[in-house]
Amino acid sequence: xxxxxxxxxxxxxxxxxxxxxxxxxxxxxxxxxxxxxxxxxxxxxxxxxxxxxxxxxxxxxxxxxxxxxxxxxxxxxxxxxxxxxxxxxxxxxxxxxxxxxxxxxxxxxxxxxxxxxxxxxxxxxxxxxxxxxxxxxxxxxxxxxxxxxxxxxxxxxxxxxxxxxxxxxxxxxxxxxxxxxxxxxxxxxxxxxxxxxxxxxxxxxxxxxxxxxxxxxxxxxxxxxxxxxxxxxxxxxxxxxxxxxxxxxxxxxxxxxxxxxxxxxxxxxxx
Amino acid sequence: xxxxxxxxxxxxxxxxxxxxxxxxxxxxxxxxxxxxxxxxxxxxxxxxxxxxxxxxxxxxxxxxxxxxxxxxxxxxxxxxxxxxxxxxxxxxxxxxxxxxxxxxxx
Numbered sequence: 001x002x003x004x005x006x007x008x009x010x011x012x013x014x015x016x017x018x019x020x021x022x023x024x025x026x027x028x029x030x031x032x033x034x035x036x037x038x039x040x041x042x043x044x045x046x047x048x049x050x051x052x053x054x055x056x057x058x059x060x061x062x063x064x065x066x067x068x069x070x071x072x073x074x075x076x077x078x079x080x081x082x083x084x085x086x087x088x089x090x091x092x093x094x095x096x097x098x099x100x101x102x103x104x105x106x107x108x109x110x111x112x113x114x115x116x117x118x119x120x121x122x123x124x125x126x127x128x129x130x131x132x133x134x135x136x137x138x139x140x141x142x143x144x145x146x147x148x149x150x151x152x153x154x155x156x157x158x159x160x161x162x163x164x165x166x167x168x169x170x171x172x173x174x175x176x177x178x179x180x181x182x183x184x185x186x187x188x189x190x191x192x193x194x195x196x197x198x199x200x201x202x203x204x205x206x207x208x209x210x211x212x213x214x215x216x217x218x219x220x221x222x223x224x225x226x227x228x229x230x231x232x233x234x235x236x237x238x239x240x241x242x243x244x245x246x247x248x249x250x251x252x253x254x255x256x257x258x259x260x261x262x263x264x265x266x267x268x269x270x271x
Numbered sequence: 272x273x274x275x276x277x278x279x280x281x282x283x284x285x286x287x288x289x290x291x292x293x294x295x296x297x298x299x300x301x302x303x304x305x306x307x308x309x310x311x312x313x314x315x316x317x318x319x320x321x322x323x324x325x326x327x328x329x330x331x332x333x334x335x336x337x338x339x340x341x342x343x344x345x346x347x348x349x350x351x352x353x354x355x356x357x358x359x360x361x362x363x364x365x366x367x368x369x370x371x372x373x374x375x376x377x
Contacts, residue, residue: 173343205344207274210338239279243276243279
């Protein structure tokens with residue numbers, strides 16, 4: 001059997017331009033696809049050959065950037081990571097991600113999400129400012145410490161988890177699984193000392209306690225991050241520290257490294 | 272009070288409801304040990320603890336639902352206060368019923 005055998009598939013694509021349209025509409029296209037055609041390939045083919053007005057957002061085409069998240073057959077998926085024929089459907093329904101404002105057609109607005117993300121300070125916070133400004137070494141991490149958060153660091157911020165979350169659908173102020181996962185990723189990092197600074201956001205009425213543990217976020221995550229687990233671990237950390245007063249003293253060893261101080265010494269032959 | 276403390280109390284009150292609810296069922300339905308509990312001080316004490324835990328657990332649940340359904344930080348604070356005042360009123364009423372039932376005056 002030839003792997004390049006082409007099959008015609010019908011695409012029902014959501015079309016809506018908030019600037020000109022009163023209501024959204026569905027537009028149908030027929031596209032010839034083969035075994036390796038992804039939904040993104042098919043949409044780009046539609047754009048190139050049939051309808052240049054179709055608006056899509058994409059970048060890396062290899063499930064790394066998280067730009068092309070959309071509803072494919074009513075489920076949150078990355079268009080670049082979903083093969084059309086693997087969907088086993090004659091009609092492929094493509095719509096923008098739920099729970100976000102639509103900019104145009106399949107493109108949604110993430111600015112509110114990233115604005116909310118700032119509340120949890122998604123970066124490593126340390127008190128040794130002098131060391132940060134003039135580094136003399138590198139912070140030591142054991143393999144166990146790394147394994148404690150590495151899964152949560154795999155998030156590509158595609159926003160599909162927040163789109164699948166039933167609480168995000170009803171409560172616009174809820175931080176959502178993506179942001180809470182980011183918060184836990186840094187809180188569980190042994191180098192980070194910013195737990196208290198993130199408390200106001202994560203321990204609020206619209207923070208991690210609003211999660212119903214539907215686990216839809218983990219079910220749709222294309223990178224296997226499991227934000228639902230991160231939220232439960234975040235709750236445990238909050239109860240341990242905020243309620244029971246058990247504080248884990250993080251002491252990260254600084255390994256002095258000569259080449260870090262001052263000008264970086266390049267290996268021989270690299271000059 | 273921080274949300275973590277409120278929710279921790281929510282879980283603890285859930286466990287208390289399980290224990291005190293079980294004692295209440297035993298006291299009302301089992302002869303022997305049930306009758307013994309019914310006639311001791313444990314019965315009204317258990318009922319008061321059950322009432323406290325049940326009211327907290329129920330009203331905090333209602334608060335969480337309302338906070339989700341009515342967005343806004345000011346709305347969240349208003350809901351918390353209204354629920355708190357309703358809880359106090361219901362608790363006083365419940366306590367008064369128990370006091371009249373178990374320790375009637377005159």
